[in-house]
Amino acid sequence: MIERLESTIKKIEVEGKVVAVQIPEGLKQYADRIIDALHKRRAKNVFLFIDPNFGACDLKDGEARKLGADVLIHFGHNRFGRITKTEIPVIYVPITLELDVEKIVTALKKVEGKIALCTTVQYLPYLKEIKKRLGDKIVIGRGVLATEEGQVLGCDPGACNVDADVNVIITDGIFHGVLARMQTGRRTYILTPAGKLIDVEPHVDKYIRQREAAKMLAREAKRVGVVITTKKGQMYADVAERVAEVIRKAGVKVDILVCDYFYPEYVEGMPYDAYVFTGCPRVPIDDYTRFKKPVLTVAEAMEVWGEA
Numbered sequence: 001m002i003e004r005l006e007s008t009i010k011k012i013e014v015e016g017k018v019v020a021v022q023i024p025e026g027l028k029q030y031a032d033r034i035i036d037a038l039h040k041r042r043a044k045n046v047f048l049f050i051d052p053n054f055g056a057c058d059l060k061d062g063e064a065r066k067l068g069a070d071v072l073i074h075f076g077h078n079r080f081g082r083i084t085k086t087e088i089p090v091i092y093v094p095i096t097l098e099l100d101v102e103k104i105v106t107a108l109k110k111v112e113g114k115i116a117l118c119t120t121v122q123y124l125p126y127l128k129e130i131k132k133r134l135g136d137k138i139v140i141g142r143g144v145l146a147t148e149e150g151q152v153l154g155c156d157p158g159a160c161n162v163d164a165d166v167n168v169i170i171t172d173g174i175f176h177g178v179l180a181r182m183q184t185g186r187r188t189y190i191l192t193p194a195g196k197l198i199d200v201e202p203h204v205d206k207y208i209r210q211r212e213a214a215k216m217l218a219r220e221a222k223r224v225g226v227v228i229t230t231k232k233g234q235m236y237a238d239v240a241e242r243v244a245e246v247i248r249k250a251g252v253k254v255d256i257l258v259c260d261y262f263y264p265e266y267v268e269g270m271p272y273d274a275y276v277f278t279g280c281p282r283v284p285i286d287d288y289t290r291f292k293k294p295v296l297t298v299a300e301a302m303e304v305w306g307e308a
């Protein structure tokens with residue numbers, strides 16, 4: 001993979017420029033080679049951000065500008081729909097992983113009915129070929145925050161919102177499938193890059209039980225922390241204020257808290273019985289077992305304390 005990245009870097013014009021770089025966790029092992037490749041392209045200086053990076057929602061263009069960078073190269077993701085303006089130019093370099101299209105097509109032929117097919121950014125370039133092979137059996141939609149046709153994000157399974165009988169998502173994880181099933185209400189399969197179809201239904205049951213438990217605990221809360229993240233694409237201060245207002249009206253004390261990452265350690269020992277996180281909706285779900293107090297999404301908070 002690093003060889004492919006190095007040849008991509010060869011095509012990026014950075015001569016004489018101060019370059020800031022963001023990489024996802026999986027590329028950290030190649031940090032030295034990425035930096036060397038940029039120096040070979042005669043970059044004047046290179047700054048590498050080492051914070052965990054899970055999406056282009058967490059774009060560090062403002063920080064890069066403060067470092068004096070002329071350009072930010074963001075590896076691993078494409079543009080996040082909510083970010084339309086940046087403080088310095090940003091070059092997105094999504095990473096494409098190998099995919100055996102033959103195996104994928106064989107698996108898709110076994111699925112009955114019309115398929116809403118989507119995937120994560122790593123396999124997006126293969127969708128066109130798959131659609132060409134299977135014709136009208138495949139429908140490809142478009143989400144809201146995800147900027148490419150057929151692309152899903154952990155916060156946006158909208159590409160599945162098309163007229164079809166079943167959703168199939170090519171990816172390694174289960175989460176996107178659970179969201180797509182919840183949003184569309186129809187049968188949803190994960191199709192792994194190895195060609196294995198996994199029905200997400202048992203995972204949906206587990207997810208619903210987990211979320212119901214969190215909501216039940218939150219209902220008992222005497223004081224709630226509504227958390228805003230300062231990450232550029234995830235910052236919803238207005239939403240946080242609105243949620244806080246709804247909670248207050250329900251007779252519960254509430255404070256607005258701010259952070260970049262919402263780590264469980266940050267709120268250890270704080271006087272709150274529950275939290276509402278207004279940033280990435282994956283945080284309350286992925287880190288469910290790490291938080292000692294219930295953490296709700298905005299939609300769940302509205303269910304518990306107020307409006308639909």
Ligand code: SF4
Nearest residue numbers: 054055057154155280
């Ligand atoms: S799921 Fe979370 S990390 Fe991924 S793009 Fe959406 S907000 Fe960002």
